Amino acid sequence: MYRILFVEDDAEMGQLIGDWLARHDMTVLLEPRGDQALARVAAEAPDLVLLDIMLPGMDGLSVCRALRPQFAGPIVMLTSLDSDMNQVLGLELGADDYILKTTPPPVLLARLRVQLRQRGLMREPLPSALPANRLSLGQLVIDLPSRSVRLSGREVSLSTAEFDLLWQLASHAGEILGREQLFRALRGRDYDGLDRSMDVAISRLRRKLGDSAETPTRIKTVRQKGYLLVAEAWD
Known part of the structure; x- marks a missing residue:
């Protein structure tokens, strides 16, 4: 340590x-x-x-x-x-x-x-330092140095904010991340309880990654807790 x-x-x-x-x-x-x-x-x-x-x-x-x-x-x-x-x-x-x-x-x-x-x-x-630069979850591959994302071999075009959000979720795959935690990590400020921009960003990310808007299986919303990227859902 x-x-x-x-x-x-x-x-x-x-x-x-x-x-x-x-x-x-x-x-x-x-x-x-x-x-x-x-x-x-x-x-x-x-x-x-x-x-x-x-x-x-x-x-x-x-x-x-x-x-x-x-x-x-x-x-x-x-x-x-x-x-x-x-x-x-x-x-x-x-x-x-x-x-x-x-x-x-x-x-x-x-x-x-x-x-x-x-x-x-x-x-x-x-x-051992590689996980900090590249994440692979089934068919989802995220490369930090090039800021590129590939899903089933196909490149996915993401904005800077969308890439940062995906990296944050994938780095904590299997964990629930609350809005407060995401706002502090990605925007450097507290969540005010009213701002819905993170919900909009999640919706856009789901759409680009082929997840269902009505019944998402890859990036789930956990009621009153936050969001969960399911590690096993990318095969």
């Missing part, structure tokens, strides 16, 4: 990302305050530090600057601030990567693995 110190004051976001990474050989330790981050790094000796920018006590950029001289592992900024200035500043202060919180979790995982591999910290063989 790899130890990740995630300096993040949003407990829900920290838990969401921590749960995802935990399924891929990563233990996430949460620290909500920037001014406690250096002490936690010294005490926990993580393999990688994941830093938000907006933090109480000390902002993430200041933490990065203070941490870089004493920490040899990767430092990755994970933030909702989509700013070229912040990105350039973070990298100049010693961060190894700058990732937006709206990045799909599989892409986040792949980029963290790249950092660990480049530092010689990856302990598992390379093939």
Whole structure:
């Protein structure tokens, strides 16, 4: 298991990302305050530090600057601030990567693995990283680097948002994903209880993947819970 110190004051976001990474050989330790981050790094000796920018006590950029001289592992900024200035500043202060919180979790995982591999910290063989880049469920094949989808050998044309939604569902095949979880993972915001755009997106995805609108068998709606991509329905 790899130890990740995630300096993040949003407990829900920290838990969401921590749960995802935990399924891929990563233990996430949460620290909500920037001014406690250096002490936690010294005490926990993580393999990688994941830093938000907006933090109480000390902002993430200041933490990065203070941490870089004493920490040899990767430092990755994970933030909702989509700013070229912040990105350039973070990298100049010693961060190894700058990732937006709206990045799909599989892409986040792949980029963290790249950092660990480049530092010689990856302990598992390379093939184990493949699930983060390519998913195969029967006749459904989803390739992340090329962002392509094939069903029964036929290429399926999806928009960027549709591909991200399918990847999220397929990455959790057999699990029910609630609207709240999908909104946070794909759009970086909370579900307000009224927005039906996710339902519309699911309907479009079903149509393009040959699923029934009235009685879907591949991407099911679980009443009052969310959506379920059925792993066995793609043969």
